[in-house]
Amino acid sequence: MSDYGDVTRAPRDPSHDEAATQGVGLAPSLVAGVEAVGVPVGDAEPQAAPGARRRKIGIMAWLAIIWLVTMLLLAILAPVLPIPDPTETFPEIARQGPSSGHILGGDALGRDLLSRIIWGGRASFAVGFGAVALGMFIGGFLGLVTGFFRGRVDTILTPLMSLLLAIPQFVLALSLVTVLASAEDVSSARRIGVVIVGLGVVSIPILGRITRANTLAWSEREFVTAARAMGAKSFRIMFRDVLPNVVPAMLSIALLGVGVAIIAEGGLSVFGVGVQLPTPSWGNIIAEARGQLRQAPHIVLFTSIVLFLTVLSLNFLGDVVSQRFEVREGQL
Amino acid sequence: MSGTGTALQDTPHAPGTGALLEVEDLRTSFASPRGEVGAVNGVSLSIQRGRTLGIVGESGSGKSVLSRSIMGLLPPTATRTGRIGFEGMDLSEWTDSRYRDLWGTEMAMIFQDPMTALNPVMRIGRQITESLRFHLDMDRSTAQETAVELLRSVRIPEPEKRFRSYPHEMSGGMRQRVVIAVALACGPKLLFADEPTTALDVTVQAQVLDLLAEQQRDRFMAMILVTHDLGVVAGRAHEIAVMYAGRVVERAPTAELFANMKMPYTEALLAAIPKLADPPHTRLAAIGGLPPDLVDPPPGCPFAPRCPYARERCHRERPELVAVDGNPEHQYACHYPVDSPETIEIKDRMIAQQMIEDPSAPVSPPVIGGSDGR
Numbered sequence: 001m002s003d004y005g006d007v008t009r010a011p012r013d014p015s016h017d018e019a020a021t022q023g024v025g026l027a028p029s030l031v032a033g034v035e036a037v038g039v040p041v042g043d044a045e046p047q048a049a050p051g052a053r054r055r056k057i058g059i060m061a062w063l064a065i066i067w068l069v070t071m072l073l074l075a076i077l078a079p080v081l082p083i084p085d086p087t088e089t090f091p092e093i094a095r096q097g098p099s100s101g102h103i104l105g106g107d108a109l110g111r112d113l114l115s116r117i118i119w120g121g122r123a124s125f126a127v128g129f130g131a132v133a134l135g136m137f138i139g140g141f142l143g144l145v146t147g148f149f150r151g152r153v154d155t156i157l158t159p160l161m162s163l164l165l166a167i168p169q170f171v172l173a174l175s176l177v178t179v180l181a182s183a184e185d186v187s188s189a190r191r192i193g194v195v196i197v198g199l200g201v202v203s204i205p206i207l208g209r210i211t212r213a214n215t216l217a218w219s220e221r222e223f224v225t226a227a228r229a230m231g232a233k234s235f236r237i238m239f240r241d242v243l244p245n246v247v248p249a250m251l252s253i254a255l256l257g258v259g260v261a262i263i264a265e266g267g268l269s270v271f272g273v274g275v276q277l278p279t280p281s282w283g284n285i286i287a288e289a290r291g292q293l294r295q296a297p298h299i300v301l302f303t304s305i306v307l308f309l310t311v312l313s314l315n316f317l318g319d320v321v322s323q324r325f326e327v328r329e330g331q332l
Numbered sequence: 333m334s335g336t337g338t339a340l341q342d343t344p345h346a347p348g349t350g351a352l353l354e355v356e357d358l359r360t361s362f363a364s365p366r367g368e369v370g371a372v373n374g375v376s377l378s379i380q381r382g383r384t385l386g387i388v389g390e391s392g393s394g395k396s397v398l399s400r401s402i403m404g405l406l407p408p409t410a411t412r413t414g415r416i417g418f419e420g421m422d423l424s425e426w427t428d429s430r431y432r433d434l435w436g437t438e439m440a441m442i443f444q445d446p447m448t449a450l451n452p453v454m455r456i457g458r459q460i461t462e463s464l465r466f467h468l469d470m471d472r473s474t475a476q477e478t479a480v481e482l483l484r485s486v487r488i489p490e491p492e493k494r495f496r497s498y499p500h501e502m503s504g505g506m507r508q509r510v511v512i513a514v515a516l517a518c519g520p521k522l523l524f525a526d527e528p529t530t531a532l533d534v535t536v537q538a539q540v541l542d543l544l545a546e547q548q549r550d551r552f553m554a555m556i557l558v559t560h561d562l563g564v565v566a567g568r569a570h571e572i573a574v575m576y577a578g579r580v581v582e583r584a585p586t587a588e589l590f591a592n593m594k595m596p597y598t599e600a601l602l603a604a605i606p607k608l609a610d611p612p613h614t615r616l617a618a619i620g621g622l623p624p625d626l627v628d629p630p631p632g633c634p635f636a637p638r639c640p641y642a643r644e645r646c647h648r649e650r651p652e653l654v655a656v657d658g659n660p661e662h663q664y665a666c667h668y669p670v671d672s673p674e675t676i677e678i679k680d681r682m683i684a685q686q687m688i689e690d691p692s693a694p695v696s697p698p699v700i701g702g703s704d705g706r
Contacts, residue, residue: 151408222448229405230463230514231435240462244453 061320064313071310075121084112086119087278095296104302107285108292113299116280117306123192123281124307128262130196132254135203140250142204143211148219148238158212161205170267173198177273188279195274199261210253214246248325255318259311266307282307351378351417352554353402353522358414360394360401367627371397373578374414379571381521384548384555386565386586388601389575392623395558396444398575399524402556403439404431418522436463440520442544444527446507450499456483456510457495460517467518482513486543505536509543516547523548523555529564541568562598563605566590571661574598577624577634580653584662594656594669597635633667640682641668641675 074081084090093099093106104113142161146154164172177198181191218224219242227237266283268274270290275281277288282303289299360372372394379385389395401412404426416423418438423431443449451459460479464470470478476495483491486509499507508528515523525544529537545568548555557569565572566586573583574595582595593599603617621638624630630637636646645667656662668674 222443222445223451225405226441226443226449226511226514227451229403229435229441230518231432231437231467232462233432241451241454245451 057320057324061316064316064320067309067313068317071121071306072125074118075125078118078122081118083115083118086111086115086280088112095292095299097296097298105296105298107289107299108296113285113302116285117282117303120280120282120285120303121306123275123279124262124265124283124310126192127195127199127265127275127281128258130192131199131261132203132207132257134196134200135207135257136250136254138200139204139207139209140211143208143213144215144238144243144246146208147212147215148242149234150216161208164201164205165209169202170264173202173264174268174271174273176201177268181273188276191276191279195265195268198268199264202264203257203261206257207250207253211246211250214249215242218242218245248321252318252322252325255314255321259314262307263311350380352381352419354378354415354417355402356415356417358398358401358412358416360397360406360410360412362407363409363411364627368411369626370629371410371578371626372401373629375575375578375580377573377580377583379522379554379556381554382549382552383571384545384557384569386569386572387556387558387575388560388562388565388572390560390601390619390623392626393575394578395560395575396526397578399441399526399556399558403435403441403524404428405441436520437467437518438520439522439524440515440518441524441526442508442511442515442528445531446504446511447531449511450507450514452499455496455498456502459510460514463514463517479513479517482517483510485547486510486513486516487539488513504532505540508532508536508540512540512543512547516551519551521553523553524558525555526558527560528557530560537564544568561605562601574601577629578626579634579665580663581635581666582664583653584656584659584664588659588662592656592662592671594662594664594671595635595666596639596641596670596675599670633665641670641678643668643674 089110090102090106090112091110093102093112094110095106095108096102097105099105102112102114104117107113107116139161142157146157177194180194180197224237224241227241232240262282265274265281266286269281269284269287274283274287277284285303286300286307289296289303293300355378356376358372358375359370361368361370363369375394375398377385387395387398397406397410400406401410402416402423404423406412412424414424418434423434450456457476457479460482461470461472461475464475464478465472468475480491480495483494488494488506488509494502494506499510502510508531512528523544528544529540532540541564544555544557547553557565559565562572569586571583571585572589573580574589574597575581576597582589582593582598584592589598590602593602597619600617600619604619606614606616619638624634624637630647632645632647632649633639633642633651636642639646649667651665651667653663653665656664
C-alpha cells in the first residue's frame with residue numbers, strides 16, 4: 001500500500017509544477033503526470049495510480065475468489081467427480097487419517113471424508129446462498145419500499161422488522177426449523193429447503209434494515225426528484241434510480257450473510273435440526289464427529305479448515321465490495 | 333394580504349398572447365414542530381411563452397419553494413393553496429399522478445447541483461433516452477439519435493462518445509449541460525431553472541446561462557430563472573421579481589427595475605454584488621440581520637427589521653404591492669421607497685455621519701442606490 005503514497009504525493013510536489021497542474025483533474029492525466037515526473041523509479045508500480053487502484057482489488061481478494069470458485073465448482077460437479085459415493089462405507093478407513101486411496105481419510109463410519117466434504121459443500125452452499133437470496137429478495141424489497149415511500153408503509157413494516165431483529169437470531173432459526181420440519185416424512189431435499197426458509201427469515205430484517213437505510217439516503221438525492229420531475233413513475237424511480245445505488249451495500253452484507261448462514265446451519269446440526277444425515281453438510285460432518293475429537297481429530301480439522309477458509313473468503317469479498325462502493329461514492 | 337394577488341393580476345400582457353402560467357395568491361407552508369412555516373405567502377405571477385422571468389432573493393426567501401410549488405414537487409409535509417393556471421388548466425388541486433403527464437413534457441426543472449442531479453450509476457445517454465422513450469414513445473435508435481442531438485445542442489463535445497459516459501467522468505459544467513439536456517429532452521413549454529449556476533465556476537456560469545438563454549429563445553419556452561444573484565438575471569430576464577420572506581416585494585421589467593428601483597431590499601441586493609471598480613480590500617456589502625422567522629412573521633413590512641430606512645409605520649403596517657405612477661408593470665411593496673423624500677433624508681444623514689467619522693474616506697452612501705439618492 002505504501003507505494004500508493006509515493007505516487008499520489010509526487011504530483012503535489014511543488015518542484016514539479018507542470019506535472020502537478022496536469023495531475024489534479026482526471027486519473028489518466030495523473031498517470032501522465034507521474035510518468036513525466038518519473039517517480040516510479042524502482043519499487044512503485046505504475047498501476048498504483050488512483051484510476052488503476054479502483055480496478056485493483058488485491059491479491060487476497062483474488063485468493064478468496066479462487067478459493068470460492070473452486071469450492072463452488074467442486075460442489076456443483078460432485079456427481080461427476082471421480083470420488084466415492086459419500087454414503088458408501090469402507091470399514092478399513094473408519095477413523096483413519098489420510099491414506100493413499102482416501103487423501104483426507106475416513107469418518108467414524110468409514111465413509112470417504114473428501115467425498116463427504118465435497119458433497120457437504122453442496123448442502124452448505126445451498127443453505128448459505130439460498131437463505132441469503134430469500135432474505136435479499138424479501139428483506140431487500142421491504143427495505144426498498146419502506147425507505148422509498150416512507151409514510152404508512154414504513155410505520156407498519158419497519159417495527160415488524162425490528163421485532164424480528166429483537167428475537168435472538170439463532171433461537172428464531174431453531175424454532176422455525178423445528179416447527180417447519182415437524183412432519184415425519186421430511187426428505188433430505190425438503191429438509192434443506194426448511195433450513196433455507198428458517199435462516200432466510202432470520203436474514204430478512206437484517207437485509208431489510210441495511211436496504212432501508214441506504215434507500216432513505218439515496219432517495220434524498222436530487223436526481224430522484226429530477227427523475228420525478230421528468231415524469232417517471234414511483235416504482236420505476238425506485239427500481240431504476242434508487243435500487244442500483246443501493247445494491248452494493250446489500251451485496252456486501254449479503255456476502256457476509258452467506259458465511260453466517262453456513263455456520264448457522266452447523267449450529268442447527270448440533271441440535272439435530274440442520275441438514276439431515278446421511279446427506280452431508282459441513283455443519284453436520286463437524287457436528288457428527290465432535291464426539292471423536294480425540295480418536296479422529298482429522299474429521300473436524302479438515303472440515304473446519306474448509307469451512308473457515310470459505311467463510312473468510314466470503315467476508316473478504318464483502319469487504320472488497322463495500323470498499324469499492326465507498327470509492328465510487330467518494331468520487332461524486 | 334390578499335391585495336397582493338389582485339394587484340399583480342392586473343399586469344397587462346402583450347396583446348394577443350395569453351399567459352402560459354398564471355399563479356394567483358400561491359401560499360405554501362410546511363408543518364414543523366414549531367408550527368406552520370409559511371415559505372410562500374401569497375405570490376402571484378404570470379409568464380408567457382418565450383419570456384424569461386427572473387426570481388431573485390436570498391436564501392430562505394421562498395424562491396425555490398415557489399418553483400417547486402408551481403411544479404407540484406413538494407414533500408408530503410407541505411400544504412399549498414392558491415390558483416395555478418397553466419394553459420387554461422387549473423393545477424391547484426392536481427395530484428402527483430395527474431401532474432406526471434405535465435412533468436417533462438410540459439414543464440421541466442433544472443436543478444441547482446449538477447453533482448447530485450444525475451444518477452451516478454446510469455450512463456448519461458440512458459438518463460436522456462429514458463424520458464424520450466417513456467413520454468414520446470420513441471424506439472431505441474431514434475431516442476439515441478435524439479439524445480445525441482440534444483447533447484450536441486447543449487455543446488457537449490463528442491456527444492456520441494459522451495453518450496456512453498457516467499456522470500462522474502464529467503466536469504461540473506459538463507454535467508450541468510447534461511442536466512439541461514435531460515430537462516429539455518421532451519420539449520417542455522415551461523422551464524424552471526433553480527439556481528442553475530450556483531454550484532459552478534464563475535467562468536462556466538456565463539456559458540451555461542448563455543446556453544439556457546439560447547435554448548429558451550430557440551424553443552420559445554417560458555423560463556423561470558431562480559437565483560440569489562441579481563447579476564445573473566440582469567441581462568437575461570425580461571422581467572424580475574424580487575422575493576423576500578415568501579412574498580414578491582418588487583417586480584418590474586428588467587431595465588425598469590435597474591433604472592428605477594423602489595424597494596430598499598432590491599437596492600441592498602444590488603449593493604451586495606462586488607464591483608470590479610471597487611478598490612482592493614473594499615469591505616463586501618452585506619445585508620445585516622437575518623430574514624424574519626417564517627413561523628411567526630412580524631406584523632409590518634418583513635424587511636423592516638433590517639431596513640436602514642424603516643420608520644415606525646413600517647413595523648406596524650404591512651405594505652401592499654402597488655404600481656409605480658404611470659407604469660403598471662412596475663410594482664413594489666414599500667411605504668418609503670428609495671426615492672421618497674423620507675428615505676432620501678435618512679440617506680443624506682447617513683452620508684454626513686460617515687464624513688464626520690472618517691473625513692478621508694471616499695464619499696459613498698452606505699447602500700448604493702440605482703440612480704438617485706446620492
